[in-house]
Amino acid sequence: MTAESSNPGGSLLLAWQLKNKHVLIIGGGEVASGRIESVLIANARITIICPSQGLHSITKRFINGSHPITYHDRVFDGAEDLDDVDMVLTAIDDVAQSRIIYSLCRDLKIPVNVADIPDSCDFYFGSQIRDGPLQIMISTNGQSPKLANIIKKKIQKSLPNRAGEAIRKVGDLRSKLKDRAPGVGGEVSKRRMKWMVDVCTSWEMDDLALLNEETIKRLLDDGWETNSVPPPDDVVGRRNRTFDAAPTSIHVFPCMVAFIAGAACAGVLLFSRHR
Amino acid sequence: MTAESSNPGGSLLLAWQLKNKHVLIIGGGEVASGRIESVLIANARITIICPSQGLHSITKRFINGSHPITYHDRVFDGAEDLDDVDMVLTAIDDVAQSRIIYSLCRDLKIPVNVADIPDSCDFYFGSQIRDGPLQIMISTNGQSPKLANIIKKKIQKSLPNRAGEAIRKVGDLRSKLKDRAPGVGGEVSKRRMKWMVDVCTSWEMDDLALLNEETIKRLLDDGWETNSVPPPDDVVGRRNRTFDAAPTSIHVFPCMVAFIAGAACAGVLLFSRHR
Numbered sequence: 001m002t003a004e005s006s007n008p009g010g011s012l013l014l015a016w017q018l019k020n021k022h023v024l025i026i027g028g029g030e031v032a033s034g035r036i037e038s039v040l041i042a043n044a045r046i047t048i049i050c051p052s053q054g055l056h057s058i059t060k061r062f063i064n065g066s067h068p069i070t071y072h073d074r075v076f077d078g079a080e081d082l083d084d085v086d087m088v089l090t091a092i093d094d095v096a097q098s099r100i101i102y103s104l105c106r107d108l109k110i111p112v113n114v115a116d117i118p119d120s121c122d123f124y125f126g127s128q129i130r131d132g133p134l135q136i137m138i139s140t141n142g143q144s145p146k147l148a149n150i151i152k153k154k155i156q157k158s159l160p161n162r163a164g165e166a167i168r169k170v171g172d173l174r175s176k177l178k179d180r181a182p183g184v185g186g187e188v189s190k191r192r193m194k195w196m197v198d199v200c201t202s203w204e205m206d207d208l209a210l211l212n213e214e215t216i217k218r219l220l221d222d223g224w225e226t227n228s229v230p231p232p233d234d235v236v237g238r239r240n241r242t243f244d245a246a247p248t249s250i251h252v253f254p255c256m257v258a259f260i261a262g263a264a265c266a267g268v269l270l271f272s273r274h275r
Numbered sequence: 276m277t278a279e280s281s282n283p284g285g286s287l288l289l290a291w292q293l294k295n296k297h298v299l300i301i302g303g304g305e306v307a308s309g310r311i312e313s314v315l316i317a318n319a320r321i322t323i324i325c326p327s328q329g330l331h332s333i334t335k336r337f338i339n340g341s342h343p344i345t346y347h348d349r350v351f352d353g354a355e356d357l358d359d360v361d362m363v364l365t366a367i368d369d370v371a372q373s374r375i376i377y378s379l380c381r382d383l384k385i386p387v388n389v390a391d392i393p394d395s396c397d398f399y400f401g402s403q404i405r406d407g408p409l410q411i412m413i414s415t416n417g418q419s420p421k422l423a424n425i426i427k428k429k430i431q432k433s434l435p436n437r438a439g440e441a442i443r444k445v446g447d448l449r450s451k452l453k454d455r456a457p458g459v460g461g462e463v464s465k466r467r468m469k470w471m472v473d474v475c476t477s478w479e480m481d482d483l484a485l486l487n488e489e490t491i492k493r494l495l496d497d498g499w500e501t502n503s504v505p506p507p508d509d510v511v512g513r514r515n516r517t518f519d520a521a522p523t524s525i526h527v528f529p530c531m532v533a534f535i536a537g538a539a540c541a542g543v544l545l546f547s548r549h550r
Binding site: 009010011012013014015016017018038039041042043044108109110111121122123124125126128130133134135136137138139140141142143144146147150151154155157158159160163166167168170171174196197200201205208254255256257258259260261262263264265266267270271 | 284285286287288289290291292293313314316317318319383384385386396397398399400401403405408409410411412413414415416417418419421422425426429430432433434435438441442443445446449471472475476480483529530531532533534535536537538539540541542545546
């Protein structure tokens with residue numbers, strides 16, 4: 001129908017919710033330590049099963065830290081280890097054992113990822129960027145992890161300054177606005193949504209990131225109540241825009257140098273001819 | 276432990292695999308039509324349940340197109356509609372009914388997303404970019420869909436030219452290399468991985484995108500066999516790099532103008548003084 005749907009072979013990218021969920025991680029090596037970090041970000045409870053001699057130093061630090069982690073110093077023991085588990089991530093070298101775990105998970109309908117065995121995975125991981133509430137995943141659908149990484153670095157460079165902070169503050173603003181003008185659906189919902197879009201499109205991320213409790217109140221008083229969006233200078237004060245506006249200064253500086261160089265060259269040329 | 280793990284409250288971003296899986300979509304409006312498209316990309320079989328008067332024109336086109344879609348012109352009928360279903364996405368206006376569907380899915384351990392009711396979701400969707408095998412998701416963890424959209428547009432602009440095509444060709448190269456030097460684990464695996472990384476880091480995406488069956492063979496013959504990475508000009512031919520290198524030309528052009536302007540100003544100044 002559309003360009004996308006006639007070009008299948010992709011994944012369904014999702015932001016999986018793990019708050020108060022229980023994740024079993026089988027293995028404790030380097031790959032497992034990366035999984036632990038990803039899962040902790042998502043506020044899950046974790047059980048790690050791995051003989052202590054197989055633990056990577058980062059995994060050890062996670063186990064010894066103040067995280068919601070239960071650790072068992074042994075190998076996987078069968079279906080009873082899957083009781084009350086919402087997700088399973090395995091990262092062990094034993095391919096036969098990995099396949100047994102996958103098959104048990106399938107029977108119990110527990111989502112599972114078996115590291116390095118793509119056909120035993122309900123889902124894959126991708127290259128990820130995180131900046132506070134902002135999370136970005138880059139997947140090449142298994143075609144090239146290296147290019148995913150190169151693209152990740154390019155995206156990191158292109159992200160607006162303080163994007164994560166701006167998103168957090170806009171979240172605060174939205175929640176304060178809902179307190180002030182409550183209601184689900186209908187006109188108030190539409191007006192709220194439109195005003196939030198107006199704020200997000202007319203302020204730069206750097207300005208949004210400067211919001212605080214006091215200036216959020218000012219923005220709602222001066223903006224929402226009069227159905228307008230005041231300029232950021234009137235609410236959060238004047239930023240040193242030349243300092244913040246890196247993408248512009250990158251262009252301006254070489255142009256200034258080129259201008260001076262052009263003037264100097266012409267000067268030298270005319271001066272030498274004149275003599 | 277690390278910056279990330281001490282900053283929780285996020286999601287676990289995943290690339291969910293739906294090939295040969297069965298997705299039930301309840302509802303047929305605008306939101307549902309977006310879900311259908313996302314799910315078709317991931318090669319799922321789809322069942323849509325929605326009274327025909329509630330179908331959006333895009334949903335109708337999907338149903339009437341040549342997609343693996345079964346359509347039922349009725350409302351959701353209870354647990355029997357969930358037989359043999361691997362994922363459920365609902366997008367209906369009836370909040371009470373949505374909550375019933377969520378609860379049934381939970382009991383049957385079927386992953387479920389209920390549009391607009393965040394606490395009845397195992398997972399959320401985010402702003403997405405797709406370019407062939409490249410898929411990118413931007414999530415603000417519900418804080419600001421509008422900023423997610425603004426960031427998505429910035430990322431789209433920053434993506435290397437023909438990134439998707441480059442990824443596809445690198446996938447082809449990797450699979451041809453595996454045919455030539457097969458084996459899992461051990462030295463050959465490591466050498467393959469290292470050589471692929473060398474190719475991806477020393478060639479630009481535009482060059483990788485030019486690969487085809489013939490030049491992949493040449494790259495393997497001249498590169499892999501001699502444990503080197505030949506320059507792209509020797510394999511895929513010379514590109515018109517000044518044309519492709521947009522980010523550079525953006526900088527160079529204003530600098531040239533500034534240089535000429537500087538020269539002109541100096542010329543005029545000196546000339547007028549001289550007279």
